[in-house]
Amino acid sequence: MKNIVAFLLAGGMGSRLNVLAWMRAKPAVPFGGIYRIIDFTLSNVMHSAISHVGILTQYRPHSLMSHIVSGEAWDFIGRSRGAKVLPPSTGINDSDWYLGTADAVAQNLDYPRQCGAEQVLVLSGDHIYHMDYQPMLAFHRERDADITIAMMHVPWSETRHFGVAKTDADGRIVLWQEKPEKAESNLASMGVYIFETSYLEKVLGQRDKHDFGHDVVPHACESGRVYAYPFDGYWADVGTLRAFWQSNMDILKSDSGLELARWCVRTNVEEAGLIGDRPPAFFSGSAAVSNSLISYGCRIEGSVVNSVLSPGVRVERGASVRDSVIMHDVRIERDANLFEVIADKRSRFGTGSIIGSGECGAANIRYPDHVSTGLTVVGKGALVPPGITLQRNTIIEPWVNEESYRDFAPQAGGYLARA
C-alpha cells in the first residue's frame, strides 16, 4: 500500500512506568517474554500491508533504534518499503524538540509528501492490541472523512483517562470530550487516527497545535468531517505499572483475548545480546511450572506459577516465582521467593530473599501514584542480597548493589536508591 504512510509516536517518557522507563523509551519496554511494547503496533502495520512507517522518537531512543534497525524483522525492507526512525532535528525552518503528538507529525510532513501518501495513519507505540488498519482505511475513504479515529467502549470509570465521543448513526462524531471529569459517552479513543494528508497540512501548517487529543481533534469536530471507527478486540494501554503487569498476566488467561501466537506478533530476535540463538528452555527434575510463559534460554529448577519469563532467566532449586513478570537474564537464586514482582533485565535475587511479602500495605513512599497495588518493582541490574525481605509496593532503583542496603529497613512502600 503506497498511498498511506504510518507514523508511530514513540517519543513518550513513560514516567509512570517508573524505573522500567528510566533507561529506555516506553515503547521499548520489554513485554510478553520476547517482545517490546512497540512490536505490537509495528506488527499491526506489517500485517495491514502498509509499506512505509516513520517512527517518531525523542526520549532515550537508543534501545528503540537498536531494536528497529532497518525494519527487516517486520519486512519493511525493499526498494519501495521502509521503516524510518525520525528523531527531532534542527534545520532552517523547523528546529525544535517535539512539543506533542501533533507537533511531532507536523515536523515530519515531508515524509508522507515524499511517499505521495493521501492518508496518514497515526499510531501510538505503547498499546497492546491486534488490529487490521485496512478496514478502517476503507471506512475512512467511504465516508470521505478528514479524520477517522478508532474508538472502543471502555468502563465508565475509566472515561476520564481518554478522549471520548458521541457519534451519529453513520459514525460521525458530534461531540468530543478530552479526558472529561463528567463523560457523556464511554466510546473512547485508542490513539489510532487516519488523517487526510491535505487536511493535516492545512491544520498543522501554523505549528500552533501540539497535541491531537487536546488541540487538533476538538477543533476538527467543529469544522471538519471526523468519524469514529468502532473496534471491539483486546486493547490495553500499558502506560502504568499496574496495567503493564495486568496485560502480561492477560497472556496467561485463555479468555482474555490477548493471543500472541494468533496475532503473529513479530520482534527483532537478532537484537544485540537479546535473544540470538539461545537454546531451548531447560527444566530440571525439580522444576514445577504452571500457567506461565517461559521463553527460550531459561533454566528452571524451582517453581514458576502464573508468571511471564523473558529469555535467559534462571530459577534455582527451591526458588518460587508467582504472579510475576521477569525480564531477560534475571537470576533467582536458591530458595528465593517472589510474589507480584516486576524484575527488569539482569536483576538478581539472592538466596533465600523474600520479595513481595505481607499484605499490600502502604503505597510507595516516593511514588505513591505509581506503585500502590502491591507490586514490587526491581530496576535493571539491581541486586537483592541473600536473606533480604522486601515488603510490597517497594521500588528498587536500577543498579542498586550490596552497599545500597546498608541502612535499608524493609517496610511496605519502601524505596531504595543506588548508593
Next chain:
Amino acid sequence: MKQIIAMILAGGRVDELSVLTLYRPKAAVPFGGLYRVIDFPLSNLMHAGIENAGILSQYRSVSLINHIGSGTAWDMVGSQRGISILPPMQGTRRSDWYKGTADAVYQNMEYIESLDPEYVLILSGDHIYQMDYLRLLRFHQRVEADVTIAFVRVPGKGSERFGQGVIEEGSDREGGRLLRYVEKPSQSISPWASMTIYLFNRPALDFIMDEKMTPPSTEHFGRDIFPVLLEEKKVFGYRFEGSWAYTRTIDEYWEANMALLSEQPHIDPAAWGVRTNLDNERIRDRAPTIFHPDAHVRRSLIHSGCTIHGSVDNSILFPGCRIETGAVVENSILMYNTRVGEGAKVNGVIADVEAVAGAHSHVGWGESRGPNIEYPDLLRSGLTVVGRNTRIPPRYRIGRNSIIYPNKFENDFPEEQLDHGRTLK
C-alpha cells in the same frame, strides 16, 4: 581469514537413521530442540573466523538449502565471505553425481581454485562437536604437515565403523605422524577414530587431485587416498580431546540428544555458541511457549511456540509442539510442530516434524520384545520412530522398536494396533 576455506561434506543419506533421513541429508537432521546437525561445524567455522565454505550436497538438498539460506546466520555474508551450496552438475568435464568424498571435492576444484586459499579444510556435516579449527591449523603448521587428519578416541565396540589411524607417539601431545590408516577395519587397529576432518595444504590437495584421482577406482579420501598417501606425503594425526558425539544410528541420535538433559551436559550448544538459521521453520516468528495450568514439566528442553497442557518428562520439544490435556510425553524427541492429542501416551519416541499422535493413542507401548523385525540392526533398544507428517489414529497402540514411515494416515494403519518391532511403510 582468507588463507583457509572449508568444504563440508553434507551429501550422505545414512540409512541407519531410517525415516529421519528419507527427506533430508543427515546434516539437516534436527538436533537438541532447535539446531540441525550441520550447525555445529558451521558454528565452529564462524568462531574460527573461516569465512568461506562450500557445502557438497547431493541427497535431497532442499532441506539443507532452506537451512543454509544466505549464510547470514553464521556471518558468512559480505563481499569476501560466503557459503555456497555445491550440488552435482553437468558440464564439459567433471560432471556426474558425487561418488564419494574425494570425488565430490574433485568435481569442485574450480570453486577452490577461484578462492585460491593456502589451506583447504574438509569437514563432515554430520558430527556433533566443538572444535577450534585454528588450533588444528597451528598444529598443522608447526609440524609442517601436508595433510592433517583429526582423530577422536573411540575405544571398544563400534570403533570399527570409523576410519582408524595409528598415530606416532612422541613429545607432541597434540598429535604425530600418521603411521597407518584403515577405513572401517574389520578388526580394530587403534582407539583413534577419524572425525572426517582433513586439513590439506593446497599443493598436497592439488597433487592428490592431479595425480591420484583415477576414477572410478578412487572415490573416497579414507578408503582410497589416505592409505597410499602416507608413503608419499607428510600426513599427521591430530588428537582431539574435546566433546564429540556421533549420531549415525537411531540409538546414538537419541543418546546424544538425551545427553543435553543432564545437569552438566558434555554437549553444550549454548556454551559453544552454536548458531542456527532462525528463518528456517519460522523459528524467529514464533511466540514464546505457554505452559497452561494443567502442565507438568520435568527434566526437559522446550523451545518456543509450544503449547503445553499435558505432562512432559525427560524429553526434548522443538518449536511448535502441542501437548494436549492429559497427554503424557516421556523419554521422547518431538520435532517441529508435533502434536500429541488429549490423553495420548508417547514413550521412547522420535517423532519427525508435523507428526500427530491421535487422542488416547499410545505410542511406544509395553516393554521391548526384541528388535525391529525388518531392520534388526537399526532399532533394538525399544525406541519407536515416527516419520514426518504421519497421523497416528485416535486410541491406536504402537509397540516398541517400530518404524512408521512418513505421510501415513488413519487408513494406512492395520486394524487395532501395530505390534512390537513392526515397520509400517
